Amino acid sequence: MAIETVAPPAARDSNPGPPPRRRNRNRPLWMLAPGGILLVLVILVPLGVALTVSLLDLDQYTLREWTGAPFIAFDNYVEAVTDTALPHAIWVSVGYSALVTVATLPVGLAAALATQQRFKGRALVRSAFLIPYVLPAFVVGTVWRTILMPAGPANSVLGEQHLWLNGPNSYWTLVVVQLWTSWPLLYLLAASGLQSISEEVHEAAALDGAAWWAKLRYVIFPHLRGVLALALIIAFLHNLNSFTLPYVLFGVPAPHDVEVLPVLTYVESFQNFRFGLSAAMAVLSLVLVAIPLSVYLRAVRLNQHEN
Amino acid sequence: MRRIIAIVTTSLLLAACGNSGDSPKTEETGLNGAGKTLNVLVQANTIYPDQQRAWFTEINDKFKAQTGAEVKFETFASPNDELTKIQTSVLSGQGPDIYSLGTTFTPTAYATGAFLELKDDDWKKLGGKDAFLPATLGISGPDAEHQVGIPFTSRPFVMAYNTDLLKAAGIDKPADSWDGLLEQAKKLTSGGTYGLAVAYADGFDPWKFIWAMSVQAGNPLVKDKKASLSDPSTLKAYQTYLGWLATDKVVNPAAVGWKNAQAIADFGAGKAAFLPMVSATSKVTLDKSAVAGKYAYAIMPTIPPGQTSKPGNGVGATSILSGDNLVVAKYTKNKDLALALVKLLTSPEQQESYYKTFGELPTNATAAKKLQSDPALAPIIDSASKASGTPFNGAWSQVQLALVNVVVQSIPALKDGKLDEAKLKALIADGQKAAQDALDKSK
Structure with a gap:
């Protein structure tokens, strides 16, 4: 059995404790094992398999005995970048995700500010705001698809014939629907950020006679900066990874203007049976996701050593 | 995307586990x-x-x-x-x-x-x-x-037509050529009714039309691992199929958003004279619709577009083997x-x-x-x-996808009322390349 030798917190306050090396050795690191095993099983092993598959020529002909599929090194990556719609899909995905993310900021923030003050029916409004977020993506997709059909309600209201689900408009359809379904996340985080600003700060601002805009600009926003930065990064990653919504809205093969990365990866795997190529695309998109993710990790300072 | 990785990887994991689990086979000849x-x-x-x-x-x-x-x-x-x-x-x-x-x-x-x-x-x-x-x-x-494959059910494709509308227009039976059908459809298009109900946004219907018109003109699309989507007969097929809506205007413009079920519903509402590319299963819906008792089935035309009789090397396929x-x-x-x-x-x-x-x-x-x-x-x-079988090649699903993709990417331009041949050719060339790449990998 491990013997507990870690000093109680009170003792540590007065005494810096044993040197770091000894302290590390005596930590009950084995208690990390369950989490560690899960990490390996759920994240590292699949990641390893995906990396392996991306180096194989795995398709419908080699699927049955996948370990015997020919090893082709980085050919899948080369093909993905040079001979598929991947660069275009990255462009579409990043572009629309960024647009949606930027657009959710004012909407979510305004909603959070509007429901900050107590008023009658506030709970109801707050719950209603969350509806788009809690609806399953395929429901959102199906409903919007029905609305935007050529002979659907949207065109009857406008009194004009627009094509929303294909062609250049479809890009804006994707932006609007994704915005509709994702702004409550920003609202949620902004609302929680607002609640963490203490009463005294508000009082002090009031005593100084700050107008609402000055209060917003110099008191509230600085407090919210951290939480909003996080919200934006999470929202961006959500949008980038959104598969169900574009899939249900536009179907496959996807119209050129909305051929997003997750749908392209899906089509390569499950329609064209190019599992190796698709895995290479997935790995490349993982790299893509890692860029904002590293910003995110920096923002939450998970990588900063505790003091 | 992560989900896909997850699906692929969990199944790979399962594979690793599954292979070790081969249990001894219990022979049951007596069943x-x-x-x-x-x-x-x-x-x-x-x-x-x-x-x-x-x-x-x-x-x-x-x-x-x-x-x-x-x-x-x-x-x-x-x-x-x-x-x-x-x-x-x-x-x-x-x-x-x-x-x-x-x-x-x-x-x-x-x-x-x-x-x-x-x-x-x-x-x-x-x-x-x-x-x-x-x-x-x-x-x-x-x-x-x-x-x-052991054949279990047969669902050949046919064409439904509205007997009342045809009678009113003085047409005694559906044409046996695609050009003839178009002429009839033009006659039957007036006011809110259209000659044809076609599901342009369906994930499968479009390729069946293109395939049928191509094989009827003697182009099997795939033969000996060679794709022939760039053959003029296939261009003609796309022009005919897309032209119904774009230039001939015998299809409801809203059809660019239709899946198969919506085309059936439109025909069922009595708003279209012909409903090509349906199987007998549509009978259930139609018998409950406004056209119940006022419609009949016929085989689809077998004379390819632009011709008056079946060319010598053409196959008179009425349907894919479905x-x-x-x-x-x-x-x-x-x-x-x-x-x-x-x-x-x-x-x-x-x-x-x-x-x-x-x-x-x-x-x-x-x-x-x-x-x-x-x-x-x-x-x-x-x-x-x-009916005629589609090419038996492991890459056929990919060829199918390439055929449908041409239609999907052509749809936005249809509302302009003309078909840009150069654009269509470029899309078909992309399809030909995708199909040939897939066939090159086939074993």
């Missing part, structure tokens, strides 16, 4: 299936969900009485669902014992090598190859010696039981009752013969006998 369960994967029948559930129970009871084994049916909602299921099962070496596959997916399934290739002995256990209509065996395998095949998984531990169940499902009695419940035609020769006398079915049976 004592007591305590055993066969798993069968079939498409969920959205038209007759209750009847399908009843049918599951009925088959289970019958098979249990015969062999003592239970039959558990699983359903999939869409072809994509089925693909995912097949892929995970193929990888993991465990899953359903029997799959019901759409005919056009059979080549891809064959290419995986995961399904039982039927030897003479196996056919004997199924009651012999002669028990089946010869035409339905056309897409069971690359040749007669290598077959995996329906479902049953395949037995190689990994099954109950092969003989599985074959016995397939025999039950394709027996004359079962096939007849299946037709009566679900409207899908038998593949069993005896059962099919019985139905031939029914005049309402005549055009459908006629189409079944004139």
